[in-house]
Amino acid sequence: xxxxxxxxxxxxxxxxxxxxxxxxxxxxxxxxxxxxxxxxxxxxxxxxxxxxxxxxxxxxxxxxxxxxxxxxxxxxxxxxxxxxxxxxxxxxxxxxxxxxxxxxxxxxxxxxxxxxxxxxxxxxxxxxxxxxxxxxxxxxxxxxxxxxxxxxxxxxxxxxxxxxxxxxxxxxxxxxxxxxxxxxxxxxxxxxxxxxxxxxxxxxxxxxxxxxxxxxxxxxxxxxxxxxxxxxxxxxxxxxxxxxxxxxxxxxxxxxxxxxxxxxxxxxxxxxxxxxxxxxxxxxxxxxxxxxxxxxxxxxxxxxxxxxxxxxxxxxxxxxxxxxxxxxxxxxxxxxxxxxxxxxxxxxxxxxxxxxxxxxxxxxxxxxxxxxxxxxxxxxxxxxxxxxxxxxxxxxxxxxxxxxxxxxxxxxxxxxxxxxxxxxxxxxxxxxxxxxxxxxxxxxxxxxxxxxxxxxxxxxxxxxxxxxxxxxxxxxxxxxxxxxxxxxxxxxxxxxxxxxxxxxxxxxxxxxxxxxxxxxxxxxxxxxxxxxxxxxxxxxxxxxxxxxxxxxxxxxxxxxxxxxxxxxxxxxxxxxxxxxxxxxxxxxxxxxxxxxxxxxxxxxxxxxxxxxxxxxxxxxxxxxxxxxxxxxxxxxxxxxxxxxxxxxxxxxxxxxxxxxxxxxxxxxxxxxxxxxxxxxxxxxxxxxxxxxxxxxxxxxxxxxxxxxxxxxxxxxxxxxxxxxxxxxxxxxxxxxxxxxxxxxxxxxxxxxxxxxxxxxxxxxxxxxxxxxxxxxxxxxxxxxxxxxxxxxxxxxxxxxxxxxxxxxxxxxxxxxxxxxxx
Numbered sequence: 001x002x003x004x005x006x007x008x009x010x011x012x013x014x015x016x017x018x019x020x021x022x023x024x025x026x027x028x029x030x031x032x033x034x035x036x037x038x039x040x041x042x043x044x045x046x047x048x049x050x051x052x053x054x055x056x057x058x059x060x061x062x063x064x065x066x067x068x069x070x071x072x073x074x075x076x077x078x079x080x081x082x083x084x085x086x087x088x089x090x091x092x093x094x095x096x097x098x099x100x101x102x103x104x105x106x107x108x109x110x111x112x113x114x115x116x117x118x119x120x121x122x123x124x125x126x127x128x129x130x131x132x133x134x135x136x137x138x139x140x141x142x143x144x145x146x147x148x149x150x151x152x153x154x155x156x157x158x159x160x161x162x163x164x165x166x167x168x169x170x171x172x173x174x175x176x177x178x179x180x181x182x183x184x185x186x187x188x189x190x191x192x193x194x195x196x197x198x199x200x201x202x203x204x205x206x207x208x209x210x211x212x213x214x215x216x217x218x219x220x221x222x223x224x225x226x227x228x229x230x231x232x233x234x235x236x237x238x239x240x241x242x243x244x245x246x247x248x249x250x251x252x253x254x255x256x257x258x259x260x261x262x263x264x265x266x267x268x269x270x271x272x273x274x275x276x277x278x279x280x281x282x283x284x285x286x287x288x289x290x291x292x293x294x295x296x297x298x299x300x301x302x303x304x305x306x307x308x309x310x311x312x313x314x315x316x317x318x319x320x321x322x323x324x325x326x327x328x329x330x331x332x333x334x335x336x337x338x339x340x341x342x343x344x345x346x347x348x349x350x351x352x353x354x355x356x357x358x359x360x361x362x363x364x365x366x367x368x369x370x371x372x373x374x375x376x377x378x379x380x381x382x383x384x385x386x387x388x389x390x391x392x393x394x395x396x397x398x399x400x401x402x403x404x405x406x407x408x409x410x411x412x413x414x415x416x417x418x419x420x421x422x423x424x425x426x427x428x429x430x431x432x433x434x435x436x437x438x439x440x441x442x443x444x445x446x447x448x449x450x451x452x453x454x455x456x457x458x459x460x461x462x463x464x465x466x467x468x469x470x471x472x473x474x475x476x477x478x479x480x481x482x483x484x485x486x487x488x489x490x491x492x493x494x495x496x497x498x499x500x501x502x503x504x505x506x507x508x509x510x511x512x513x514x515x516x517x518x519x520x521x522x523x524x525x526x527x528x529x530x531x532x533x534x535x536x537x538x539x540x541x542x543x544x545x546x547x548x549x550x551x552x553x554x555x556x557x558x559x560x561x562x563x564x565x566x567x568x569x570x571x572x573x574x575x576x577x578x579x580x581x582x583x584x585x586x587x588x589x590x591x592x593x594x595x596x597x598x599x600x601x602x603x604x605x606x607x608x609x610x611x612x613x614x615x616x617x618x619x620x621x622x623x624x625x626x627x628x629x630x631x632x633x634x635x636x637x638x639x640x641x642x643x644x645x646x647x648x649x650x651x652x653x654x655x656x657x658x659x660x661x662x663x664x665x666x667x668x669x670x671x672x673x674x675x676x677x678x679x680x681x682x683x684x685x686x687x688x689x690x691x692x693x694x695x696x697x698x699x700x701x702x703x704x705x706x707x708x709x710x711x712x713x714x715x716x717x718x719x720x721x722x723x724x725x726x727x728x729x730x731x732x733x734x735x736x737x738x739x740x741x742x743x744x745x746x747x748x749x750x751x752x753x754x755x756x757x758x759x760x761x762x763x764x765x766x767x768x769x770x771x772x773x774x775x776x777x778x779x780x781x782x783x784x785x786x787x788x789x790x791x792x793x794x795x796x797x798x799x800x801x802x803x804x805x806x807x808x809x810x811x812x813x814x815x816x817x818x819x820x821x822x
Contacts, residue, residue: 081138085141108120120135172195180225186239194243216627218661224236228266228278276305301320353367364379377392377425377455378392390457394438432543433581462488494546505534505535576593576594679781682778698768709784726772748795
């Protein structure tokens, strides 16, 4: 038998140790799922050298597959760059880089006329670039290899890697990533900074710093868009540490460090030690049942969770590269019970979440839907991290557990996507109300075969009561609308009521509690599909959790109280839906006006406006306030003020008086009102996605209004913006093209959206609204805006905006009589 290398023997010993320990943990969980050991902090089990050496060994099979023959069709380009980086980290097999880089070159788009120029094909089978995120992941690995190991790379391969990276700069510059796309926005900014500084491309580095600054500003204003994701929070942390390690500018490193502290504090605040996982509602999760993702490798590396038999040493490679360490004081945040976490994740007030955490149970809701992989209503219970959660899912494919993956997008990623209906939820402590409504567009995809709402329930309960009667076993039980369901889990309890549920034909839904005998769960299923479709189907749920019920009498008292309560309002009408229940600490309600997704949404209690609020204290914004870009924005917001729009006359304001995100700049021109105008300079070719100006208006009287702009747009290449109008609760006008038309000199033009010839009529509600302008074509100039109720009210040829139209505006997260400043 051939002698094994030290790393191979080490891996075999670790596998045996983890297998034995994993068997014991599984056995314990089977006997008593509520008796699992509490996680403890510990030092990493492996050195970085051991991790890198083991990673090389684990990739031998991949190397044999590609060494001498064409790659298999589904081989991902990330695998090539990741393996090359691993070889460099371990300082092994430099001779293999030639093959890896040759294949990478073949997968890179080098056609200057192509939209994917500089980017890479996601898989070998792709004929062109299908996922523009490929360049971000690959360049991150390339930078690590170049920065730390280029002296080890043979000269021909070093030259080839540099060439790949130079093309990669073009791919990153052309990849216009919305600031709200958190994980990719971070990677994109970091790659431009590192590549630009390492390869003498100051334009790329400058654009990277601009995009990083925009991310800081967005987060300080609106929170983390991809909130609480067990997968993408790991990418966020990894990407920010990448900037912290490689950025040459001190302020760039300070920005990355501030965001790292925020993200790790966020993780600690939402961490549930009793199950060793990131708990609560989530923006993006690919593991519906247990909420697992790549973040577990980072927390495992830092000793937050213990190792299991299925954990791999190689999964620790990226955590081992990180330099910034989560401080010890986060343990106090992580281990404090009870606590309530509230945070915003977008510009609208409903884009927020609440997470009530107790030692033995956790309940969380998101105020609005995020996307097709979100978990907007969850309950977490003690046990193994692989044990199922309780969660709501809007299902169109009879796949309540997310196990039936299918090809999605042009990149053909295999995912199990759920529906994206209208969703709204409110929460007060241990009580939550969730409302879902399925619109025709939500059910239009080819993959949709049904329409069901599920609340998936952990089967490991101690007792189950339905309408006050204890139930011994469940196969399929019909549940009347409004009947209370109560489950006991150790010292915790869960109460559920379906308050309203309708099918497409307007009749009440069939509601059943079903035990599929799979995945250690049951499901409460509401059936919505029935022809003819004459109404919008939907459902409303009331969830209450109980904690510290450590005696039979305490549980019985809690159960009978919930069973005796009745909702305050269940009012579905043609105008909207109002659901209200008597929460333990006060009323909890959702009121949504039709059309759903366009009408107003009112939540009680009012959603959070904090970036990260723990037990009523804002912990998020203070972590960012020392940054120079935040201090500049604060000054802008204070000076911008609120523009009062009277009911009797039109109002002017200066374009440059809004609050500006990086890229949008103030220019000088004596022909402009007050000698200044707003624009995205043409020399800044990239970065238009974050280049915005925002003005806050207080509309005295609801009604139809018309908007004008004084522009300088001399040619067809410099004559357009994007425009969006919103309130705290809804979007009035989604992001739309505003083609100003072109011509000589400054001139007033009506705002006509999406190619229309006639001026667009805007229906403004009374109260606070925001107009946001985003750069579309660099060089387009805007001097002033004018808003009036009549299409016959036209602006004067040149008028300076009167200062008395403004009054102070509060900063994000602060209260105001007229605006929250969000």
